Structures are given as C-alpha cells and as structure tokens.
Amino acid sequence: MADTEGEQAGGERSAQVGRPRRSRQALLDAAAAVFVTSGVDAPVREIAAKAGVGVGTIYRHFPTRSELVVAVYRHQVEACAEAGPRLLAESATPEAALRAWVALFVEFLVTKHGLAGALQGDSAGSDALHAYFVDRLVPVCGDLLAAALEFVGTASSVDAYNVLKGIGNLCIGAASDARYRADALVQLLISGVLSGGDR
Amino acid sequence: MADTEGEQAGGERSAQVGRPRRSRQALLDAAAAVFVTSGVDAPVREIAAKAGVGVGTIYRHFPTRSELVVAVYRHQVEACAEAGPRLLAESATPEAALRAWVALFVEFLVTKHGLAGALQGDSAGSDALHAYFVDRLVPVCGDLLAAALEFVGTASSVDAYNVLKGIGNLCIGAASDARYRADALVQLLISGVLSGGDR
Amino acid sequence: MADTEGEQAGGERSAQVGRPRRSRQALLDAAAAVFVTSGVDAPVREIAAKAGVGVGTIYRHFPTRSELVVAVYRHQVEACAEAGPRLLAESATPEAALRAWVALFVEFLVTKHGLAGALQGDSAGSDALHAYFVDRLVPVCGDLLAAALEFVGTASSVDAYNVLKGIGNLCIGAASDARYRADALVQLLISGVLSGGDR
Amino acid sequence: MADTEGEQAGGERSAQVGRPRRSRQALLDAAAAVFVTSGVDAPVREIAAKAGVGVGTIYRHFPTRSELVVAVYRHQVEACAEAGPRLLAESATPEAALRAWVALFVEFLVTKHGLAGALQGDSAGSDALHAYFVDRLVPVCGDLLAAALEFVGTASSVDAYNVLKGIGNLCIGAASDARYRADALVQLLISGVLSGGDR
DNA sequence: AATGAATGAGCCTTCATTCAT
DNA sequence: TATGAATGAAGGCTCATTCAT
Known part of the structure; x- marks a missing residue:
C-alpha cells in the first residue's frame, strides 16, 4: 500500500x-x-x-469530518480493496490470501492513529467514513472469506461485515499499548472463523 | 449477573x-x-x-471519573471474577468453563454502554478503571485460559492480557449496532486461541 | 514575640x-x-x-475568615502592641524604638504567609481583621512615630495609619521573592518619614 | 500619560x-x-x-490573562518608560526627575484598579505581566535612581528592582481607601532611599 | 455543639461551526 | 472562493457556605 x-x-x-x-x-x-x-x-x-x-x-x-477522513484514506482503502482479488489470484491458498489481506488491513488501521475506531458506526460524525469502509471493503473481505471457507470446507458463523468490524475493533488502541498485539489477535480470530467455531 | x-x-x-x-x-x-x-x-x-x-x-x-465507574461496576466485575473458579469447577470441560466465562464477561460489557472502551488504557482519565479491570480479571482469565489450553493440548500464542483486551475491544459499539455480533466473534476468537492459531 | x-x-x-x-x-x-x-x-x-x-x-x-485570622494572630499582635511602649522606654532614642518596633512588625508580617495583604481593607471578607489591626496598632505606631518625629525635630507628612498600611503593603509578597527586601524598604520608608520628606 | x-x-x-x-x-x-x-x-x-x-x-x-493585561497597559507602560530619559533631561535636578517619574508611575498604578498587585511575581497567571513590567521599567528606574543618588552623593542600599516593587506594593489598594495616600508614602520612600537610610 | 455531606455558583478552557469580508 | 474572526455551548473542577442529623 x-x-x-x-x-x-x-x-x-x-x-x-x-x-x-x-x-x-x-x-x-x-x-x-x-x-x-x-x-x-x-x-x-x-x-x-x-x-x-x-x-x-x-x-x-469537506463539510463533515468523515468526508475528510474518507478522502485522506481513500487511496489506501482503495489499494486495500484492490489487493483482495489480486491476493486471491496470487496466493498459494485462499486461506493464505485472506490472512495476507487481513494483515494488510490491520497494518493500515494500526498505522493510522485512531482510525480503527472509525469502523464503529456511532463515532461522532463518522457516518460517511463508516459507510465508505463498509461499502468498499465488506465485499472484498466477503469474497476472500467465502473462498477461504470453501477451501477449508467450513461454513462461517459470522458474515463479512462482522469479521471486518471485528478486525477494526481489535485494532483499537493498538498503537498506544506496546503489550497489545492486535495483529496476532486478528489472525487468531481468522483461525476461529475458519474453524467454524468448533474449536 | x-x-x-x-x-x-x-x-x-x-x-x-x-x-x-x-x-x-x-x-x-x-x-x-x-x-x-x-x-x-x-x-x-x-x-x-x-x-x-x-x-x-x-x-x-468519586474524585475521578474512573473511581465512579469502578464503583458502579465493582459488584459485577467481582461477580465476574468469582465466576471464574466456580465455572472451572462446575463445567464439563475447562474449555466450556472458559467459553462460559467469556460469555458472561461479554454480556457484561455489551450491556453497559461504552464500558468496553474502558479496557483501553488511554481513555481519558480512566486509569483507575483500566487498572482495576486488568488487575482483577486478567488473573481469572489467565487461569481459565491455561486450563483450557492444557485441556486441548495447545500452547497459546497470546497471553491473558491480550485475550482480555481483545474481548473488550470486540465488544466496543456492540450495543448500538444490531448487526454486529460481538458474542459470536468473541467465541470465534477463543476458538482461534485454543487452536493455537493453526486454523 | x-x-x-x-x-x-x-x-x-x-x-x-x-x-x-x-x-x-x-x-x-x-x-x-x-x-x-x-x-x-x-x-x-x-x-x-x-x-x-x-x-x-x-x-x-469564627463566622468569618477574618475572625479566625484575628484570633490566630491575636497574641502576636498583642505582643506587638505591648512592645511599643516598652521599646520606647528601653531604647536609646525614640527613633531607635520606632525602628525596632517596625522591624518587629515586619518580621511578624513577613513570617506569616500572606498576612500582610490583610492590612488592605477591601480584601474579601477581611473586614474584622483589618479593623483589628488598625484599631490595635495604629495608636501604638502613632505614639512611637510622634516621639521619634519630635526627637528628630520634624513634622510628619503622613499619619500613623498611612505608615502602618504602607509597611503592611511593603511586606506583601516578601516571603516568595528572595530578591525582594521588604525589611530594608520599610526602614527606608521610616527614614523618609522622619526626614519629613526633604530628602 | x-x-x-x-x-x-x-x-x-x-x-x-x-x-x-x-x-x-x-x-x-x-x-x-x-x-x-x-x-x-x-x-x-x-x-x-x-x-x-x-x-x-x-x-x-490573548491566550493568557497576562497577555491581555500587558496589551491593555502597554502604551502607558511604554510612555512611562520613555518618560524616564526625558525627565532626566528636562528636570532641574536628577532628584526632581526621579520624583517626577515616580509620581507618574504611581498615578498609573493607582488609577488602574488592582494593577499594582501585578508587580508581585506570584500572582496567579501574571507571569508575562510581571516580566514585562520588570524588564521594561527596572532599567528606566535604575537610571533615574543612579543619577539621583549620584546627585545627592549617596549610595543606595537597595537596587532598582526593590524600589520598583516597593512602589508597586505601596500602591496596592490605594484606589479603594481614600485615607491611604500612596503617593505621599512613595515620595517618602524615595526620600529614604536618597538619604541612604541614615535618617 | 459538632459534624461533614450536600449544594451550586462560578471560573477556566476548548472547539465545532458560522459568516462577514 | 478563501479566510479566520467570532461565537457560545459544553464540560471540568473548586470551594464557600448551609443545614439535617
């Protein structure tokens, strides 16, 4: 990115x-x-x-703060979105593609101070931002997720929206707490999702 | 609770x-x-x-806001903490105990609007609250986690602090987004943790 | 004292x-x-x-703060008041008596943090204090002053009230400014008073 | 002014x-x-x-109160500062110049309610003000003082900073106490200073 | 008579947002 | 269009003072 x-x-x-x-x-x-x-x-x-x-x-x-934030990060979000199909095509397995994409997304969120919080819908004045994130990335994440789930032969118990927002949430505060390892937790979440919830 | x-x-x-x-x-x-x-x-x-x-x-x-919040939720946090050993003793398996405890904790966090955010350390003026949560619950969570990990024969890749904070983060904003299923995500995260990160 | x-x-x-x-x-x-x-x-x-x-x-x-302050310092003020006649009797000259008394008073004011300000009449709620100071010490100061003026053969251009309040004012802030020498200034003021204002 | x-x-x-x-x-x-x-x-x-x-x-x-006060009185302080050399040049004697300047300064302080207190360094949030007063006027006062002292053939026992602050203190509360004659006291203080403290 | 909990006025300070120029 | 001065709501916090117990 x-x-x-x-x-x-x-x-x-x-x-x-x-x-x-x-x-x-x-x-x-x-x-x-x-x-x-x-x-x-x-x-x-x-x-x-x-x-x-x-x-x-x-x-x-930018009449609202959200629109500004969206504009600021549009390119990276776009890059993130575009990376989805590409990773799916290039990776050894769909699971690897999903994990790589998720890592990309996490890096993006963690790097930008406080950006993760924007995945929440109620954050003061971040409506447009939230909508943009969801609209653009849920489908991408959904495709990767579906492919990976099919690959591992599991049905997911949560949809792409939940996965995306879950990842976003896990990244909150990561920048200011050295002990907190958002990236590892996110990968574990993915593991859980791909396991279908049976441990 | x-x-x-x-x-x-x-x-x-x-x-x-x-x-x-x-x-x-x-x-x-x-x-x-x-x-x-x-x-x-x-x-x-x-x-x-x-x-x-x-x-x-x-x-x-309550000289600081944190102290107020701690006081408000002390009983429930305490109940949560005490539920740990009990569940471990009563549940069929350590994994079940962990999952039950986590569900309890999630219910607590989700019910109380905005409380989950308190698990973050940097929330303005919530030092005491954060400390209280961490001090009281990390050990409890740690015991449950260790037992469950031993039960399933896995080594964890993240410590109890990360698990707890991860759960807290996953619960952020859950109350105001009907589509977001924090409880399910948390259980999936636990699945991932118990799987050791191999899918 | x-x-x-x-x-x-x-x-x-x-x-x-x-x-x-x-x-x-x-x-x-x-x-x-x-x-x-x-x-x-x-x-x-x-x-x-x-x-x-x-x-x-x-x-x-002590319904008002002033009354409390008066009570706290009553003994010392009393001692100060009583020192007047005694110094006049014991000192070599009336001027020496005046200077000694003034030094006593300054020490008192400077020692007690913020007390000097009480000589002002408008200080919030210090009416009683101000009145007490003035009532008790102006006559004492007046006698010493009169004696000293007579001794040096000068007529004063200011009355004892002014001298007392002037001293009080000169002592303001003395405790917190090492560079400021209230005692020296007060003695210089006395010199001026006794000179009758001709240099 | x-x-x-x-x-x-x-x-x-x-x-x-x-x-x-x-x-x-x-x-x-x-x-x-x-x-x-x-x-x-x-x-x-x-x-x-x-x-x-x-x-x-x-x-x-004016982010701080001090800056506002400084701005409000800057012209007059400036006028005061500039009056120093001029008075020295125009007056019959250096002593007259000093006395005239001091009278000017007193008038300024007494006219402005509470301004005199600003000469104290610890007044909450008046740092800039205090610094401005001291920086600008101490040198001016120092020159006048030196000239007057030389003129009368005396060595001063206190420096210009003390004289300035002493004057400032003497002016505290003058506006609200008709009986209190700050101007007279200040001139007497000057008399004392020029007398070298020997009466 | 003593207590100290409760009150609430009042101060400071920060920003989002508007709008005349 | 751009500017940034102006606005004022909002929130935090501190005490002096009262009064039920």
Missing part, C-alpha cells in the same frame, strides 16, 4: 483546476500528517493550521 | 450511616442509569442531575 | 469549659499551621482537616 | 485590517474599563460581556 496520497501523480493538467486541486491536496496532506500525530479526532483548527489554510476552507471541501 | 447494584439487600442496619450510604447509592444508581444511556463518558453534570445532587457531591465521593 | 499561641497556659480550670476551649485551641493551632503553609486564604476545608474537625465547627467559632 | 489607549490616532489606513484591529481595540477598551471596575483579576466572562464578544474571542487574542 503506497503512502498516504498518490493522487498528485501526473502533475497538473490544466491551470484552471490546478489551484483548487492544489488546495485540496494541501488539505489532504496536512490532514494525513495531523491524523498520524493527533488521531482522527484532532481539532479542525490543527489541520487547518498545518495546511496553512483557514478552517472555512476545510469546511467548504 | 444481576443488574447494576444488589448491595442494598438487607436494608439499613443503622440510622447513623443511612444518610451517607443512601447518598452514595443514589449516585451509583444514577450513574449506572446514565452510563447505559450516554456511555461512561457522560458529563458529570448529567450524572449529578439524574441523581438529583450537585456536581460537588459526585466529586466528593 | 512568642510563637503563635500561648493562651493555654494555666491548664484547664474547669471541665465544662475545657472541652470547648480545647476545640477552639485545636482550631487556632491548625489554622496557624495552615496559614504558614498555604497563606491566609487557604481553603476552609484544609484548616478543618488539619484541625481534625468539621468545617461547620470552624464556622461556628 | 494619556488614558488607556491612544494608538488609534491616525485612523485606519486600510479597510482590510479594519475589522480585526477594531475588534482587538474593542477588547482592549472593554478590558481596560473592566479592570478599573473589578480589578485585573476580573472574570474573563465579564470582560467578554463588556466588550460584547464571546469569551472565545478573548482567548483567541
């Missing part, structure tokens, strides 16, 4: 859209930096300051 | 302590109610209002 | 008054200790705690 | 900065008024109300 933003590739095709786009980009870069530092709930002002713009500009581009 | 507070059984033995004790109890009841409604981070003022007391009264009894 | 309280001399004559008196004494001792530590504006609760009594008891004995 | 703010002389050169500058000015004016009424420790809310703005606006402009 590439780093935060890759959109600027290709440079600015037209001067007219260059300005707005540059503004938007500065915002996203700044937000990404602040999110890592202070978490996804960082004060709007802090982001604006980092971007060197007024808060109004942030609100203009 | 019974509902929030059962201590008042037996009535007030002495008039002298009746007042203070009743006050404290009113606080705990009100706090319990508010916690369910608005979560563990509800404004102090809201709790005070619900209890029909001034904020000062809350601060007098 | 003796230390804070000397009243208990003579023991308890009667059991009936012994109790109340002991209460009162405990209060005064505790208050004296707290005043040194945290200043004259220390929270009532802190004093009550130190005395091992309830706050209500303090309010019963 | 002119009244609180004289900076706006010349009107607003550019429309763009008119708004912010007027806001700041309104704040300063309001604060100045409130300071006179309720002292320098007046609640932030009171100042905000007087200015007809929200408290946030105050915090935006």
Whole structure:
C-alpha cells in the first residue's frame, strides 16, 4: 500500500483546476500528517493550521469530518480493496490470501492513529467514513472469506461485515499499548472463523 | 449477573450511616442509569442531575471519573471474577468453563454502554478503571485460559492480557449496532486461541 | 514575640469549659499551621482537616475568615502592641524604638504567609481583621512615630495609619521573592518619614 | 500619560485590517474599563460581556490573562518608560526627575484598579505581566535612581528592582481607601532611599 | 455543639461551526 | 472562493457556605 496520497501523480493538467486541486491536496496532506500525530479526532483548527489554510476552507471541501477522513484514506482503502482479488489470484491458498489481506488491513488501521475506531458506526460524525469502509471493503473481505471457507470446507458463523468490524475493533488502541498485539489477535480470530467455531 | 447494584439487600442496619450510604447509592444508581444511556463518558453534570445532587457531591465521593465507574461496576466485575473458579469447577470441560466465562464477561460489557472502551488504557482519565479491570480479571482469565489450553493440548500464542483486551475491544459499539455480533466473534476468537492459531 | 499561641497556659480550670476551649485551641493551632503553609486564604476545608474537625465547627467559632485570622494572630499582635511602649522606654532614642518596633512588625508580617495583604481593607471578607489591626496598632505606631518625629525635630507628612498600611503593603509578597527586601524598604520608608520628606 | 489607549490616532489606513484591529481595540477598551471596575483579576466572562464578544474571542487574542493585561497597559507602560530619559533631561535636578517619574508611575498604578498587585511575581497567571513590567521599567528606574543618588552623593542600599516593587506594593489598594495616600508614602520612600537610610 | 455531606455558583478552557469580508 | 474572526455551548473542577442529623 503506497503512502498516504498518490493522487498528485501526473502533475497538473490544466491551470484552471490546478489551484483548487492544489488546495485540496494541501488539505489532504496536512490532514494525513495531523491524523498520524493527533488521531482522527484532532481539532479542525490543527489541520487547518498545518495546511496553512483557514478552517472555512476545510469546511467548504469537506463539510463533515468523515468526508475528510474518507478522502485522506481513500487511496489506501482503495489499494486495500484492490489487493483482495489480486491476493486471491496470487496466493498459494485462499486461506493464505485472506490472512495476507487481513494483515494488510490491520497494518493500515494500526498505522493510522485512531482510525480503527472509525469502523464503529456511532463515532461522532463518522457516518460517511463508516459507510465508505463498509461499502468498499465488506465485499472484498466477503469474497476472500467465502473462498477461504470453501477451501477449508467450513461454513462461517459470522458474515463479512462482522469479521471486518471485528478486525477494526481489535485494532483499537493498538498503537498506544506496546503489550497489545492486535495483529496476532486478528489472525487468531481468522483461525476461529475458519474453524467454524468448533474449536 | 444481576443488574447494576444488589448491595442494598438487607436494608439499613443503622440510622447513623443511612444518610451517607443512601447518598452514595443514589449516585451509583444514577450513574449506572446514565452510563447505559450516554456511555461512561457522560458529563458529570448529567450524572449529578439524574441523581438529583450537585456536581460537588459526585466529586466528593468519586474524585475521578474512573473511581465512579469502578464503583458502579465493582459488584459485577467481582461477580465476574468469582465466576471464574466456580465455572472451572462446575463445567464439563475447562474449555466450556472458559467459553462460559467469556460469555458472561461479554454480556457484561455489551450491556453497559461504552464500558468496553474502558479496557483501553488511554481513555481519558480512566486509569483507575483500566487498572482495576486488568488487575482483577486478567488473573481469572489467565487461569481459565491455561486450563483450557492444557485441556486441548495447545500452547497459546497470546497471553491473558491480550485475550482480555481483545474481548473488550470486540465488544466496543456492540450495543448500538444490531448487526454486529460481538458474542459470536468473541467465541470465534477463543476458538482461534485454543487452536493455537493453526486454523 | 512568642510563637503563635500561648493562651493555654494555666491548664484547664474547669471541665465544662475545657472541652470547648480545647476545640477552639485545636482550631487556632491548625489554622496557624495552615496559614504558614498555604497563606491566609487557604481553603476552609484544609484548616478543618488539619484541625481534625468539621468545617461547620470552624464556622461556628469564627463566622468569618477574618475572625479566625484575628484570633490566630491575636497574641502576636498583642505582643506587638505591648512592645511599643516598652521599646520606647528601653531604647536609646525614640527613633531607635520606632525602628525596632517596625522591624518587629515586619518580621511578624513577613513570617506569616500572606498576612500582610490583610492590612488592605477591601480584601474579601477581611473586614474584622483589618479593623483589628488598625484599631490595635495604629495608636501604638502613632505614639512611637510622634516621639521619634519630635526627637528628630520634624513634622510628619503622613499619619500613623498611612505608615502602618504602607509597611503592611511593603511586606506583601516578601516571603516568595528572595530578591525582594521588604525589611530594608520599610526602614527606608521610616527614614523618609522622619526626614519629613526633604530628602 | 494619556488614558488607556491612544494608538488609534491616525485612523485606519486600510479597510482590510479594519475589522480585526477594531475588534482587538474593542477588547482592549472593554478590558481596560473592566479592570478599573473589578480589578485585573476580573472574570474573563465579564470582560467578554463588556466588550460584547464571546469569551472565545478573548482567548483567541490573548491566550493568557497576562497577555491581555500587558496589551491593555502597554502604551502607558511604554510612555512611562520613555518618560524616564526625558525627565532626566528636562528636570532641574536628577532628584526632581526621579520624583517626577515616580509620581507618574504611581498615578498609573493607582488609577488602574488592582494593577499594582501585578508587580508581585506570584500572582496567579501574571507571569508575562510581571516580566514585562520588570524588564521594561527596572532599567528606566535604575537610571533615574543612579543619577539621583549620584546627585545627592549617596549610595543606595537597595537596587532598582526593590524600589520598583516597593512602589508597586505601596500602591496596592490605594484606589479603594481614600485615607491611604500612596503617593505621599512613595515620595517618602524615595526620600529614604536618597538619604541612604541614615535618617 | 459538632459534624461533614450536600449544594451550586462560578471560573477556566476548548472547539465545532458560522459568516462577514 | 478563501479566510479566520467570532461565537457560545459544553464540560471540568473548586470551594464557600448551609443545614439535617
């Protein structure tokens, strides 16, 4: 997964859209930096300051915090989504593909301070974010899960939504607790899911 | 596990302590109610209002929010802790004991709005709460886990702290998302732990 | 000047008054200790705690903070007042007597954290204190001043009230600023007063 | 010394900065008024109300109370500082210059309710204010003092810092006690200082 | 008479959000 | 469009003071 933003590739095709786009980009870069530092709930002002713009500009581009977060992480979420089919094709087994994808997702969540919490639906003002995550990744996760389950000959007792949200939850607070090993727990959860719940 | 507070059984033995004790109890009841409604981070003022007391009264009894939360849930945590050895003795297998205990714990966490988040160490001002949970329940969970692991002939790849915190995390947001089945995920996590991580 | 309280001399004559008196004494001792530590504006609760009594008891004995402070320092103020005539009689010159007395007073004010501020009349709720200080010490200071002025053959441009309050003010904050030499300034002020203001 | 703010002389050169500058000015004016009424420790809310703005606006402009107070009185402090050399040049004698300057300073302190207290270093949250006063005025006072001392052929027993702080202290409470004549006492203190302490 | 629990006013401070320029 | 000043709700916390027991 590439780093935060890759959109600027290709440079600015037209001067007219260059300005707005540059503004938007500065915002996203700044937000990404602040999110890592202070978490996804960082004060709007802090982001604006980092971007060197007024808060109004942030609100203009991203009326809700969720939309900003979505925009900031869209590329990585996209990369995550795209990695699903690819891993399925490239991996030795569907289970390996699922585990690899999950590891990817965990790394993403854990790296970004406080992002995991966004998988919860009720987090203040993260509606759009939650929806985006679910809409984009549940299907991907679902495919990998179905393949892996078929491979191991088990029926799952929980759906992809639950698995995804479970993973998200397991990653909460991972960055600030050295003793807590979210990655290991997530793989164990996957083990449990693939075992069908019989121990 | 019974509902929030059962201590008042037996009535007030002495008039002298009746007042203070009743006050404290009113606080705990009100706090319990508010916690369910608005979560563990509800404004102090809201709790005070619900209890029909001034904020000062809350601060007098519970200088920090953590202490209040601990007090509110102490009985249930205690019940949870005591259930560990009992279940181990009564259950058909150590695995069954572990699963039963975990179910108990999950029910507790899910029932109380926002309580699960307290298992995280960084939640603003919840140090005492976090410490209490960890100190009291990690050993209990550890015993159950060890017994179950020995029973199934597996070595665990994560310690009791991680299991407990993992369970806590899985329960976050469960109350407000009907589609999310924390209990099932937790049992699957246990399955994974007992499988040693081989699927 | 003796230390804070000397009243208990003579023991308890009667059991009936012994109790109340002991209460009162405990209060005064505790208050004296707290005043040194945290200043004259220390929270009532802190004093009550130190005395091992309830706050209500303090309010019963001393309805206003001023009354408490007056009571605490009454002996020393008294000693100060009594030192005036004595110094006048014993000193080589009236000026020496004045200077010695002033030094005594300064030591008293500086030693007791925050007490100097009480010479101001508007300090929240220190009316009684202010009145007591003024009533008791202005005449004493006045006599010394008059004698000294006569001795040096000058007419004063300010009255004893002003001199007393000026001294009090000069002592404000002396305890917490090592660089500030209240005692020296006070003696210089006396020099000025005795010079009649011609340099 | 002119009244609180004289900076706006010349009107607003550019429309763009008119708004912010007027806001700041309104704040300063309001604060100045409130300071006179309720002292320098007046609640932030009171100042905000007087200015007809929200408290946030105050915090935006002046994160700490000290900064606000400094801003409010900067011009006058500056005027005071600048008056030093001028008086030295214009006055008949260095002593006259010192006395004139001191009178100026006293008038400033006495006029502004509670400002004198700021010369104390421990006043809650007035660090910046104290530092500003000391940094700006001690040198000025020092020069005048040195010149006057040389003029009268005396060595001082206290430094300019002590003199300045002594003056500040003498002015405490002057505004609310008609009987108290801070100005006279200050001149007497100066007399004492110039006399070297020998009466 | 003593107690100390209860009260609640009041202060500070932080931000999300709006809106005139 | 961009700006960022202004707003004010919200929440935390501390005590002085009262009053039932």
